[in-house]
Amino acid sequence: MDGQPMSEFDGARFRQVLGHFATGVTVVTAMVQGEPVGFTCQAFTALSLEPPLVALAPGKNSTSWPRIAQAGSFCVNVLAEGQEALCRDFAVSGGDKFEGVGWRPAGNGAPLLDGVLAWVECAFVRSHDAGDHELVVGLVQDMGVNGGGPLLFFRGGFGRFAP
Numbered sequence: 001m002d003g004q005p006m007s008e009f010d011g012a013r014f015r016q017v018l019g020h021f022a023t024g025v026t027v028v029t030a031m032v033q034g035e036p037v038g039f040t041c042q043a044f045t046a047l048s049l050e051p052p053l054v055a056l057a058p059g060k061n062s063t064s065w066p067r068i069a070q071a072g073s074f075c076v077n078v079l080a081e082g083q084e085a086l087c088r089d090f091a092v093s094g095g096d097k098f099e100g101v102g103w104r105p106a107g108n109g110a111p112l113l114d115g116v117l118a119w120v121e122c123a124f125v126r127s128h129d130a131g132d133h134e135l136v137v138g139l140v141q142d143m144g145v146n147g148g149g150p151l152l153f154f155r156g157g158f159g160r161f162a163p
Contacts, residue, residue: 022154025079027090028056028064029103029111030071036098036111037071039064040091042153043133044076052140054120057133063093065134073123074138075110079151080117081160087151107142118145 029038043057054076058065068074079087090097102114108121122138129135152159 019155022152025087025151027077030068030074031109032067032071037064037067038090040087054138056136059133073108075106076120077113077116078118081149081151083151084158
């Protein structure tokens with residue numbers, strides 16, 4: 001290509017090609033008016049070391065993200081290889097996603113889910129318009145690792161990493 005946009009964009013092809021980039025899976029959580037709120041988020045990355053920033057990209061149709069943004073802080077729970085069911089439960093809209101889910105408050109009060117591979121507690125910094133998503137920047141306040149293997153998403157399915 002010569003830098004010119006394609007005349008007709010093929011969204012299905014875009015998803016298929018980018019599906020070849022393996023990603024981890026997270027559940028982003030917060031406490032909102034005394035109630036736990038969360039959603040599954042595949043688009044999560046480290047952004048800056050100084051200051052320590054992360055980025056995530058919730059869809060604009062998310063009903064959970066606007067509530068979490070109002071909370072001002074959140075926890076990114078990096079899912080472990082055995083947590084596919086948890087991922088699916090938090091990917092649906094509505095209902096009590098926390099029913100039967102073990103968790104404790106992280107240092108910032110957001111739910112830290114039991115058995116996650118790692119977690120990152122953040123203060124909400126800002127969000128930017130990003131097409132059908134928002135690009136959210138969080139300032140890292142604390143973090144930790146439990147160990148184990150990651151839950152991976154690749155080519156439309158879940159898997160695990162084996163070195």
